[in-house]
Structure formats: structure tokens, C-alpha cells
Amino acid sequence: MFESLDVGCGSKSGFKGSVTVGCLKEAMSLQIRDQLVGEVKPNKIPNFVLADACHLPFKNGAFNLAFSSHTIERVKDPFRMFSELHRVANRKVIVRCSHRRGSGAKRPLHINYFNESWFELAACRLGYNNTQFINSYDYPISSRLYCPMNWKKTLPWRALRFIESRWLIHRLKIPFDIESWSNIAEERRIKDPVRFVVVSNDEKTLNTCFKKGTGVRHENSKIYMNYDKTPLPDFFNHYIGKLGPNENVWLVFCHQDFILKENLELVLGSLDANSLYGVIGTRAASANLFGRILQTDNTAIGLSLAEPEPVQTFDEMCLIVHSSLFRKGLRFDRRFKFHFYVADLCMQAYTNGFGVYALQTYCQHKSKDLIGDRNSEEFNTSKKLFAENWCLYLPIRTTTGLVNNK
Secondary structure: OEEEEEEOOOOOOOOOOOEEEEOOOOOOOOOOHHHHOOOOOHHHOOOEEEOOOOOOOOOOOOEEEEEEEOOHHHOOOHHHHHHHHHHHEEEEEEEEEEEOOOOOOOOOOOOOOEOHHHHHHHHHHHOOEEEEEEEEEOOOOHHHOOOOHHHHHOHHHHHHHHHHHHHHHHHHOOEEEEEEEEEOOOOOOOOOOEEEEEEEOOHHHHHHOHHHOOOOOHHHEEEEEOOOOOOHHHHHHHHHHOOOOOOOOEEEEEOOOEEEOOOHHHOHHHOOOOEEEEOOEEEOOEEEEEOOEEOOOOOEEOEOOOOOEEOOEEOOOEEEEEHHHHHOOOOOOOOOOOOOHHHHHHHHHHHOOOEEEEOOOOEEEOOOOOOOOOOOHHHHHHHHHHHHHOHHHOOEEEOOEEEOOO
8 A cells, every 4th residue: 555645746846645646648737937938757656647637547545645635726626626526545645735715726727616615515425524725825915926937036016925924824724725634544542541641851840740640640651751861752762662562542642831621531532543633733824733732831821722723733732643553653753852853753653644633621820931941952953854854744733833844
């Protein structure tokens, strides 16, 4: 089985699956220029296949993830393409396209216009659980102005874009791109036991914070003391390696200054074991934090959630993952010693067809903020490595800020 399929791969840097499909004979993939002059070079794209998006030449469930970005707008039968993506996917289908309200909807070769209800109804017809969210918001003024390309380098144009990005985009919230997630794998909602894994370098903080958490007991906690600055992923991978081959538990990887204020065993039985969960997360289209937590002074930050919310990444303070996902190939990368190791795991999950969700949990973070020391050498080294690892998916928002290719 292949890991991922990218349908309508195009020539721009972006998601490229282990198998990529070009759907238009002329390879017209970019929004303006390439749609009129084909520029795709198949010999430079690994495992390239030219095929009809509505009749994919693959077996049922041949891929863990079926992904498509800005292709469904151009096919004659979008529901048939949507159905084909679900047929060849084993775990998940992700479709990204222009929202019908945004300026990107009416582009050359676009013949279909989508909003949340289209994907909800289409997935319902196919019998799958589907979640939709806005992947990016529109520039409300400049995107609707026609200007020659050379104008877009001028100071007035750049000033207008700055004003829009600073004050208008997130106030008006006009959808530009929408992303749809469908879960193909059967959800495993089981009440397995909870185990906490913590790495500490300060016993006082450990005793006054983590050990005071609700449901935290000696018998369900593994605490590693780390006085020589060993990368945190080393401890986590060591613990994962000691699990039995068929051992099913919910693993909660916490920072020592994290305080849980509710019993997770009462919550996790209703969650899908094929997804990662964190207590506060982000995604590129929004400056909001998803999931409300308490800070040191008991003030709350983040949006309160009625149900798990799809995100790109979440904070390292608390990661919740079922042990079965590690048997399916996920691992912590030891190169991220303290920062970005959870963001990296989130991207591993996303590209392998697993869910990534912020979960509303009553908890407190006994730290100054979520950002930490962004001037430290370790932080900047990890950020650069993270950007290099996931360059095809940038921009990616983390709780420490936006990671892009600049």
C-alpha cells in the first residue's frame, strides 16, 4: 500500500504524494499562467501518472491518504471525482479548493463552485464522516482589483496588502480556500487506559504542577528525570519501544509545568484512536488558538471548543495519542530536542492520513506564555529544520508563530 496520492499535482511546489496524478492533458495547473500554457514537467515529478480524476486507475483502498488541491473546481463531474478519492483511500481524503465566496472561485477553467454544505452533502451521500473548515481568508480589496503584474511590486500596492493583512482579513473573514477532511478508516472509540509520560528537569515544578493533575497517579505515570539536556523525543521513543506489540493505551505526553484539571479517562473513550489530539492548536488560515486553557495567573487563552477542531499543529505542553498509531509508523524525531517535535509529529500524521485535532480540556499551563524563547539557538535551529522537512506544506502555523519559506 502506498502512503499518499496527490490528484491534480500541478507544477507548483506543494503537496506531492508517493504517487502523483496529472489530470489535464495540457497540464494546466496554476491559477493564471499555467492554465493557459502547460508547464508541468512529468519527468521531474516522482511516480507521475496522467489520468482522469473521475476514473482513477488504482485499486480500492490503495492509498492511506488521497489528497487533491485546486482540481475539483475544473472537472465536469465533481461528485464522481470526490467519490473516486474516497474509493482509493484507506484512511483519509483531503480536498482543498477555492471557496465560492472568495476571489479565487472565478478563475480560468473553473466550472464548479463550492462551500461547506457541498462537501457535507457529498460525504453524507457516500456515507462518510466529513469536516470542513476555512483554510485561508481573502484579501478583501486588492484581490478584487485588476492590476498589471509590475504594479504589485510598488510601494502603494504593498502598503494596501499590509493594511489588509493587519486589520481587514481576520475581521471580515471572507473565505478564500476551503479544506474538507473525510475519515475513511473506521473510528476506534474504545475506553483504553491512560498513561502519562513526562520528562522533567525540575523536581519542584514537577511536584507542584504535573503531579497535582486530576487522574495522575504513580501507577499510571512514567517520569524521566533529564539533567543532561537529552532530547525529549529520545525518552518518548524509549517508552514507546517498551510497549507490548498488542498493547492498547492512550498515551499522554506532558510538560512538567502542565496541570490537568479533569479526568481524561472519562473523555478519551469518545475519541477516534486514529487521530492525534492536543489541548491548544493552530492552523495557517487563522491567528486564533483553538482550545481554551488557563495560564499561570488563571486567565484563559484560546477559543473554547464544543467538539474537536481540525488544526495543523498543537502545542507541546500536552499530546494525546493512542499507542496503535505508533505501530503504524509514527515516531518522534530526536533532531527536535525540545521545540517543534510535536508539530513534526502532527505533520507526520497529516501526510499519513491521520487526524490532527485540538481537544477542549480543562487544564492549566504554568509557564509565562506559549512562545518561549524565540531567540535561542535551539529554537531557531529547530524551526529551520522543521521548515526544511515540510517545505512542500508551508505556511504552517504553530503556537510559536507562522513557519514559512522566508
